Amino acid sequence: xxxxxxxxxxxxFTHTFLAPVYILVFVxxxxxxxxxxxxxxxxxxxxxxxxxxxxxxxxxxxLYLLTLPPLMGSKLIFGxxxxxxxxxxxxxxxxxxxxFLTCISVYRYLAIVHPMRVMGRITVLHSVGISVLVWLLTCxxxxxLETSLGCYDTTSKIYVEDYLKYxxxxxxxxxxxxxxxxxxxYGHVIVVLCRTNTTDKVLKQRSLRLLFILxxxxxxxxxxxxxxxxxxxxxxxxSKQRQxxxxxxxxxxxxxxxxxxxxxxxxxxxxxxLHGEENIPAQLRQLLLRARGTFRRLFLSISNSxxxxxxxxxxxxxxx
Numbered sequence: 001x002x003x004x005x006x007x008x009x010x011x012x013f014t015h016t017f018l019a020p021v022y023i024l025v026f027v028x029x030x031x032x033x034x035x036x037x038x039x040x041x042x043x044x045x046x047x048x049x050x051x052x053x054x055x056x057x058x059x060x061x062x063l064y065l066l067t068l069p070p071l072m073g074s075k076l077i078f079g080x081x082x083x084x085x086x087x088x089x090x091x092x093x094x095x096x097x098x099x100f101l102t103c104i105s106v107y108r109y110l111a112i113v114h115p116m117r118v119m120g121r122i123t124v125l126h127s128v129g130i131s132v133l134v135w136l137l138t139c140x141x142x143x144x145l146e147t148s149l150g151c152y153d154t155t156s157k158i159y160v161e162d163y164l165k166y167x168x169x170x171x172x173x174x175x176x177x178x179x180x181x182x183x184x185x186y187g188h189v190i191v192v193l194c195r196t197n198t199t200d201k202v203l204k205q206r207s208l209r210l211l212f213i214l215x216x217x218x219x220x221x222x223x224x225x226x227x228x229x230x231x232x233x234x235x236x237x238x239s240k241q242r243q244x245x246x247x248x249x250x251x252x253x254x255x256x257x258x259x260x261x262x263x264x265x266x267x268x269x270x271x272x273x274l275h276g277e278e279n280i281p282a283q284l285r286q287l288l289l290r291a292r293g294t295f296r297r298l299f300l301s302i303s304n305s306x307x308x309x310x311x312x313x314x315x316x317x318x319x320x
Contacts, residue, residue, distance in 0.1 A: 021260035025267050026068045032270035033058045033065065050107055052127040054272055056134070057100040061266040064093035068263075091142035095174045097265055098222065099134040102178040103127075104272065105214065109185035112207070113192050141174065160240060164233040171226045179218055186211040213271050225262035228255040 037058045040051055067086045107127075110118040190211060193204045232255040235248045 017256055018260050021263060022068045025263045026065055029061060029065045029267040029270075032267060033061045036270045037062070049122060049124055049127040050104060052124060052131055053100045053103045053107065056131045057097060057104075057269055057272060060093045060096035060100065060138075061269055064089045064263075065266055088142050092138055093266060094222075094225075094262065095141055096134065096138040097269060098175060098178050099138055100131070101214065101217065101269075101272070102182050103130060103134065105182035105185040108207070108210065109189055112189050141170070157236070157240060160233060160236045164230065164237055167230055167233055171230060175222060175226050179222070182214055182218075186214055210272075213268075217265060217268055217271075221262045221265040221268065224254075225258040228258040231255070 037055065040055050040058070067089045107122070110122070186207070189207050193207055228251065231251045235245070235251050238245065239248065
């Protein structure tokens, strides 16, 4: 079907869908990451190699979460400069999270599968150096993306063909390769643990949970975003060539939904904290119990302050 132009879904859908997602991610993500970072800083004297990666993962999340409140409205009121900062922080968080998750996966693989080669050779200083390298690479990439995007979610119509090629290349290097590395590491870990009868059952369960979290994060947040982003770019290329397809609108809507889902990584990444230290699950349960008690007391106080409803006779009298 060839037309001079293709009708697209109203852009109001983007604001209608994303605003509630941003609110949820901001509240949950800030509380979870704030608690996780506080715990790591409180126990910095017994800092472990993996906690360096976890700390940087949480830091990348917080930097992005702080840019969300102005986006919760229907319009961006802070101008193009803030918009570019937001795009930069988004890409920094996205690929920084993928980078640090990959570092965590590789370290756990080495510690479990090759413990004799790793013990004593990899230090906290090494993990700090690797973290700095990840930051430098992601900052450089995020800056290039922000420069090419400007204040667009992808790019302007003029450069859409070139940006599709660039997006596919960055999807391969910034997403697919790290994903395959992380998946391969955890897959090998599970195989080794299942073949070794002497391995602690707790270690097996923890590794299986980490593999599940990894697959969850990549499936919900990262895979859908990259696939639909490139499909949406392709639909724009075809539309520019005056080719319209029935699936254009569906891809556009799905891409906007994936933009909300990819933001969820800032709220889901703290799940990694549950496996950085053995004491964290117990402390998290205590925190949840305290929160439940606080909400219960608040609900009771509000209920007691509400005046008693009128009886049926009093309501009839008042109506007359």
